[in-house]
Amino acid sequence: MPWPTKKLGEIISFEKGKKMAVANDGEPYIGIDGLRTNLYAVYTQEKNGVRCKQDDVLLVWDGAHAGTVGTGLRGFVGSTVVKVLHHNSLENKFLFYLLKLFQEKIRAAAQGAAIPHLSKAFINNLKIPLPSLKIQKQIVERLDKIAEAQKLQGELIQKADELFQSLLHQELNPAGKDWEMKKLGEVLEYEQPTKYLVISTDYKDEYPIPVLTAGKSFVLGNTNEKDGIFPKEKLPVIIFDDFTTAIKFVNFPFKVKSSAMKILHAKKNEADIRFMFYKMLTIKFSHDQHKRYWISECSNLKIPLPSLKVQKQIVAKLSAAQEYKSQLLAQKSKLK
Incomplete structure (x- = not known):
């Protein structure tokens, strides 16, 4: 009824x-x-x-x-x-x-x-x-349980994020380690995004290719354009906003909206791209002027760099912490 x-x-x-x-x-x-x-x-x-x-x-x-x-x-x-x-x-x-x-x-x-x-x-x-009031109370009991589960899941997500931040600074701390100093530009090659620029901004959720920015929004929308898609064989990469110095790690084909970024690739046998992403998360890049930063400043910053073997070991630990957080986020989304 x-x-x-x-x-x-x-x-x-x-x-x-x-x-x-x-x-x-x-x-x-x-x-x-x-x-x-x-x-x-x-x-x-x-x-x-x-x-x-x-x-x-x-x-x-x-x-x-x-x-x-x-x-x-x-x-x-x-x-x-x-x-x-x-x-x-x-x-x-x-x-x-x-x-x-x-x-x-x-x-x-x-x-x-x-x-x-x-x-x-x-x-x-x-x-x-x-x-009826009886059914209202039954509904409220169920929704209260969902809200409590969401709250608990939120607390676990916060703790997972704290764990990742703690591991990030612990694992990347060079104190007492014989790591070589390298400029970012010595281990990261950049590519201009011009050939991957989207033509139309008529985005739709059902389209297959995401259009990215290195800024907070990350995915601006999806396009159905078939040309100028960043190829799978060149992945993963870091996209670097040349004006704000924001970064994103990308491991899927994409197009971009703006040319105001650099697409960064790790040089083989020297750097692991995900390690470089984690390392760059710990760097406070200066961006107080309206100018492009990668070539003029950021690429010249020196970082302590362990061997490729150690880089991959560190990546394994940090990626496991991130995967745990991703699983918690997926579980929380199912509680909505």
Whole structure:
């Protein structure tokens, strides 16, 4: 039997928080930051405000983070936040998960260019499924277990990352080791990316070839162009942003959007490309001027370089730590 549907406006209403004087102690005063972090950071000694209990559902109404949903906090509600009141046909935590489900739609419907505000009319007209309270509680129990598993997985991922960073600096520390000093340009050859530039930016997820940047976004999109694809037999490589000095390790065929990068290859019998990538992660390249850096500066930096055999041993340890983190990330994605 299908669940009945209701418009949210038929079963919820909003009580806007108030502006109150902040203090170093007193009762928690919950604003945007508190709701986003689920931590108490601001307090008030005033008593004439909108109180919320720990199981109340709160919603950021104004500002860049409008639409953020939270629960689990008690105190006074800040002026940019609302307390969501509801009919007794709704269980508090079920309402919280419902609003989380519609969070992106609610944000997208916010009004105002400079300071966005949520649209009450849009929220009130959202149609939601409304099972019985018994079923709501069963759903909440399942979602709580998933959220707890995600939290645990997140903690494991953080520890895996800490392990990798610790290993990175431990294994690449040259102290007490007879490693030869080499310039980066002596063991890494560069290739200009010109022949791999994408022609069209009409990217689609179903296209087979990723278009890369060395910047934070890494994959800009996918293309179906068949010419000018970086060949598999020349992989793996490091792509180096010539202006920001950002680096990415690449082991799959690709095209690029910009010519403002160098494609770096390790010289055979001298360097392992993944070792060089790990080593470059530990270098703080200077990039405070708007200029190209690889040829003029970075290629001339000297690094301690162990034998190729030792490089591969170090790579094996660091890659195992990264693989462990990748497995944890894959497991976490399945919990969504």
